[in-house]
Amino acid sequence: xxxxxxxxxxxxxxxxxxxxxxxxxxxxxxxxxxxxxxxxxxxxxxxxxxxxxxxxxxxxxxxxxxxxxxxxxxxxxxxxxxxxxxxxxxxxxxxxxxxxxxxxxxxxxxxxxxxxxxxxxxxxxxxxxxxxxxxxxxxxxxxxxxxxxxxxxxxxxxxxxxxxxxxxxxxxxxxxxxxxxxxxxxxxxxxxxxxxxxxxxxxxxxxxxxxxxxxxxxxxxxxxxxxxxxxxxxxxxxxxxxxxxx
Amino acid sequence: xxxxxxxxxxxxxxxxxxxxxxxxxxxxxxxxxxxxxxxxxxxxxxxxxxxxxxxxxxxxxxxxxxxxxxxxxxxxxxxxxxxxxxxxxxxxxxxxxxxxxxxxxxxxxxxxxxxxxxxxxxxxxxxxxxxxxxxxxxxxxxxxxxxxxxxxxxxxxxxxxxxxxxxxxxxxxxxxxxxxxxxxxxxxxxxxxxxxxxxxxxxxxxxxxxxxxxxxxxxxxxxxxxxxxxxxxxxxxxxxxxxxxxxxxxxxxxxxxxxxxxxxxxxxxxxxxxxxxxxxxxxxxxxxxxxxxxxxxxxxxxxxxxxxxxxxxxxxxxxxxxxxxxxxxxxxxxxxxxxxxxxxxxxxxxxxxxxxxxxxxxxxxxxxxxxxxxxxxxxxxxxxxxxxxxxxxxxxxxxxxxxxxxxxxxx
Numbered sequence: 124x125x126x127x128x129x130x131x132x133x134x135x136x137x138x139x140x141x142x143x144x145x146x147x148x149x150x151x152x153x154x155x156x157x158x159x160x161x162x163x164x165x166x167x168x169x170x171x172x173x174x175x176x177x178x179x180x181x182x183x184x185x186x187x188x189x190x191x192x193x194x195x196x197x198x199x200x201x202x203x204x205x206x207x208x209x210x211x212x213x214x215x216x217x218x219x220x221x222x223x224x225x226x227x228x229x230x231x232x233x234x235x236x237x238x239x240x241x242x243x244x245x246x247x248x249x250x251x252x253x254x255x256x257x258x259x260x261x262x263x264x265x266x267x268x269x270x271x272x273x274x275x276x277x278x279x280x281x282x283x284x285x286x287x288x289x290x291x292x293x294x295x296x297x298x299x300x301x302x303x304x305x306x307x308x309x310x311x312x313x314x315x316x317x318x319x320x321x322x323x324x325x326x327x328x329x330x331x332x333x334x335x336x337x338x339x340x341x342x343x344x345x346x347x348x349x350x351x352x353x354x355x356x357x358x359x360x361x362x363x364x365x366x367x368x369x
Numbered sequence: 370x371x372x373x374x375x376x377x378x379x380x381x382x383x384x385x386x387x388x389x390x391x392x393x394x395x396x397x398x399x400x401x402x403x404x405x406x407x408x409x410x411x412x413x414x415x416x417x418x419x420x421x422x423x424x425x426x427x428x429x430x431x432x433x434x435x436x437x438x439x440x441x442x443x444x445x446x447x448x449x450x451x452x453x454x455x456x457x458x459x460x461x462x463x464x465x466x467x468x469x470x471x472x473x474x475x476x477x478x479x480x481x482x483x484x485x486x487x488x489x490x491x492x493x494x495x496x497x498x499x500x501x502x503x504x505x506x507x508x509x510x511x512x513x514x515x516x517x518x519x520x521x522x523x524x525x526x527x528x529x530x531x532x533x534x535x536x537x538x539x540x541x542x543x544x545x546x547x548x549x550x551x552x553x554x555x556x557x558x559x560x561x562x563x564x565x566x567x568x569x570x571x572x573x574x575x576x577x578x579x580x581x582x583x584x585x586x587x588x589x590x591x592x593x594x595x596x597x598x599x600x601x602x603x604x605x606x607x608x609x610x611x612x613x614x615x616x617x618x619x620x621x622x623x624x625x626x627x628x629x630x631x632x633x634x635x636x637x638x639x640x641x642x643x644x645x646x647x648x649x650x651x652x653x654x655x656x657x658x659x660x661x662x663x664x665x666x667x668x669x670x671x672x673x674x675x676x677x678x679x680x681x682x683x684x685x686x687x688x689x690x691x692x693x694x695x696x697x698x699x700x701x702x703x704x705x706x707x708x709x710x711x712x713x714x715x716x717x718x719x720x721x722x723x724x725x726x727x728x729x730x731x732x733x734x735x736x737x738x739x740x741x742x743x744x745x746x747x748x749x750x751x752x753x754x755x756x757x758x759x760x761x762x763x764x765x766x767x768x769x770x771x772x773x774x775x776x777x778x779x780x
Contacts, residue, residue, distance in 0.1 A: 234733060322508070
């Protein structure tokens with residue numbers, strides 16, 4: 124056995140003279156190669172795609188977070204079913220100006236999925252150039268892309284804000300303690316109402332105003348001010364939403 | 370016995386019956402058994418035209434095909450509105466109704482037609498039998514028109530027989546696919562490139578050139594026999610075309626279907642006509658009866674079929690509309706899943722103006738739960754006879770009849 128090979132088939136290096144108990148203690152420190160397929164090291168290029176079985180093309184690509192992508196797809200399912208694919212970036216640049224000309228190498232039966240999920244079996248994770256779809260106008264695809272982009276960016280803003288500013292909320296643990304009724308307060312209700320907006324909205328402009336209305340409640344409270352400004356900075360890169368200029 | 374319905378599934382290896390049947394069957398009897406692998410289950414029976422089966426069969430009187438009327442002029446919307454008025458009459462006679470609503474296009478047509486044509490008082494007599502999958506399949510419609518507006522019942526816990534026991538007349542949209550000719554058609558268009566890839570010789574180039582043709586489905590079906598034969602073969606799988614398949618069976622079935630088409634009076638011309646005819650003629654009985662047979666208790670099958678169950682699309686008008694509207698863009702206006710059931714999509718859109726559903730709705734299969742709930746029945750049922758008795762393959766006498774049919778079957 125070489126000094127870099129793992130006796131348990133994982134990727135952590137093991138020195139030849141290491142004691143077995145130390146090796147055992149390290150066995151969970153590295154993911155399997157299979158898990159690595161979903162979390163590419165090179166994030167300088169798009170490696171996640173929102174694939175529409177209806178259009179048979181990618182609608183939007185990204186390189187940030189697999190599970191937030193899936194969350195965004197879940198919200199978008201009220202409009203269009205999307206599957207999130209992790210892929211090896213091809214030689215040609217695939218970005219949001221051309222991703223709707225690309226599709227997974229292996230076609231997905233259009234009735235196979237009912238709700239968003241990570242796309243399995245993409246065909247050695249390859250995506251291929253297919254050109255414009257003959258069945259959906261480019262303007263329609265761009266309209267879908269705009270709405271999806273809105274949901275994706277709002278998701279990142281909302282969940283990062285929540286993770287940073289939702290101090291000491293025990294909601295996550297409620298499922299483990301069914302003896303207690305779910306806790307509800309203004310902050311929890313606001314968060315869930317914004318999720319509702321992202322699932323149900325029709326026009327982007329209306330959704331922006333609705334979200335602002337929810338986050339703008341009780342701004343006399345300091346922690347609400349923090350949440351409000353954090354979300355806006357993350358989402359709009361400014362303290363207030365742009366429509367407030369008018 | 371002349372059954373109304375016969376089903377051959379592939380899922381019965383535990384009894385060793387399949388091997389036994391296979392041994393005694395004629396060549397064509399074996400073909401018939403193998404078609405269970407292709408159609409899952411094989412329930413092919415004709416309502417019209419010449420069509421031999423291993424066992425003599427009768428057309429259920431409620432499922433007979435109406436006469437073809439080439440001058441039928443009513444639109445899909447008019448037929449649907451009229452159907453809602455028939456339903457309204459049932460309410461006025463004092464019946465309580467329960468629509469099995471999945472959120473898919475067919476049951477949404479039923480919902481729209483009733484919401485359009487029934488008063489709010491009359492709608493109080495209609496319960497929507499649905500579950501969370503129905504809501505997620507069409508959330509906009511659910512929020513706008515059903516949530517807090519109509520009575521809901523959880524369909525995951527309610528079979529047809531339960532509803533009947535509760536005093537409801539269940540409404541099903543189960544033959545919607547038959548009216549539009551979807552199912553096999555959408556799978557074929559989806560698999561077109563893969564089917565072409567397997568071809569060799571001059572046919573390949575010609576058929577490959579049609580791959581992105583928006584009018585593919587309206588071209589004469591006979592041009593596509595080189596693709597239809599592998600598509601109809603037992604080796605064909607959903608979403609993938611096997612490298613090897615039983616071409617003999619596909620070829621036999623293709624010619625059997627063509628012969629059936631040529632021995633009746635409804636014009637069959639295009640590729641979509643071909644697929645439409647398979648489901649409109651050969652699968653119609655299955656689509657209409659699978660609900661009461663597999664989603665109901667066995668005791669009340671006769672009453673469920675003949676008295677209680679309201680099959681929304683099983684009317685002479687819908688069927689005449691279906692026969693008179695081939696190749697005009699009403700059933701499918703492009704060979705892709707976002708453009709099937711075009712007239713139904715338009716009917717729904719005119720009511721709810723939901724662009725997303727109109728443009729991007731694709732098929733969700735809603736029958737998995739049904740079969741999971743009644744897997745044993747699905748696996749072991751053989752026939753429903755004309756006295757509404759169910760025949761099971763666990764019965765030695767039924768096995769004997771089954772073998773006799775397969776042995777003598779000449780195709």
